[in-house]
Amino acid sequence: MTIEQLSEADRAEALDALDEWDFEEAREAITRSFTFADFSQAFAFMTRVALLAEKADHHPEWSNVWNRVDILLTTHDAGGLSHRDIDMAEAIDALVEP
Numbered sequence: 001m002t003i004e005q006l007s008e009a010d011r012a013e014a015l016d017a018l019d020e021w022d023f024e025e026a027r028e029a030i031t032r033s034f035t036f037a038d039f040s041q042a043f044a045f046m047t048r049v050a051l052l053a054e055k056a057d058h059h060p061e062w063s064n065v066w067n068r069v070d071i072l073l074t075t076h077d078a079g080g081l082s083h084r085d086i087d088m089a090e091a092i093d094a095l096v097e098p
């Protein structure tokens, strides 16, 4: 299965709409940090993201420290950012900003 990296123009357009996400040039990835009231809330969020990831077969690189969850999205199969990352970022945002 071939997944194409986004062109610079498509990337710029997508990032424009994803206010809360930062582009990390070195990793060809987007990142966002989420903070919750406590660990329980953070882990509940991670559970929901995990289900999205399995459904989409697209998985985040992430870490959790107590109430914080740091997420990095990139497409390993494409060697950089693809529409899959944008779709996943939008789906994750929808969990916290309904």
Ligand SMILES: C[C@H](O)[C@H](O)[C@H]1CNC2=NC(N)=NC(=O)C2=N1
Pocket (backbone or CB within 6 Å): 057, 058, 059, 060, 073, 074, 075, 076, 077, 078
């Ligand atoms: C075989 C399986 O479809 C692939 O390895 C999927 C799984 N999840 C993935 N997740 C991410 N972030 N990038 C990928 O390229 C990727 N590939």
